[in-house]
Amino acid sequence: MLNIINLSDRQDALIEPLSQLLLEGFRENWPEAWPTLDAARQEVLDSLTDDRINRVAINEVGKVLGWVGGISQYNGHVWEVHPLVVAANYRRQGIGRTLLQDLEKQVRQRGALTLWLGSDDEMNMTSLSGVNLYSNLWEKIRDIQNLRGHPYQFYQKCGFEIVGVMPDANGKGKPDIFMAKSVGVPSSSHQSE
Structure with a gap:
């Protein structure tokens, strides 16, 4: 069972799993994105601002399966998807698509016109x-x-x-x-x- 929650609701428990997810999720094809665990952790910490959306996919036991973030731009008319990452063992199961759909709903509720x-x-x-x-x-x-x-x-x-x-x-x-x-x-x- 997949649940999507706000990162801010459980940020203390999720910072390290999300940092590891970023590091591992981008290592193969984009190794320079977050080359170290410290760099990935800093990205997670940087995402914890009021003008951002952070939605985390977890399973029934609370394991982190994926993360999608949104950054408000152009006075909220446009939101940037940043990041989108799914754990390697859970890819091609619809989690990334579900996270994007959830982010679309979140930004639409805030008056967005475009997601990029x-x-x-x-x-x-x-x-x-x-x-x-x-x-x-x-x-x-x-x-x-x-x-x-x-x-x-x-x-x-x-x-x-x-x-x-x-x-x-x-x-x-x-x-x-x-x-x-x-x-x-x-x-x-x-x-x-």
Whole structure:
């Protein structure tokens, strides 16, 4: 049984498990994100501010299975997904999707219109890495290929669209793929299409 709780409700008990989850969850494909347990712990501690949302998936015995965070931007109209991580043994079971759906509900209740994220490609996992993105960018985005299990396709399945790319964000040929999703009730000016 999966329960989603606010980190603030049990933060003292969850700081260390979430720190370990971040460290292990990003070690393989994004090792520089949080290279040490201390760096991961600092990320968890930094997330404990009033302008952030932190939702934690736990099982019936209280084991941490995943974490999704949201950061308010643009006066609350836009929220950034940061982070989203699921324990390795629990991936591909719908936990990440459930956490994203929960975050969407949380930000919608706060008046958000858009949820966005950056999905780095530091390990040559897509056809956008290692190429010149300053030329014919939109064609390259249109023709993107997932070469080695990059998570952008997971986000697409959750309703996100690629809305841009920051070339060389993580070094030469290592872009950040920007994805976004409408989560608010559209105004009359945005309903046509």
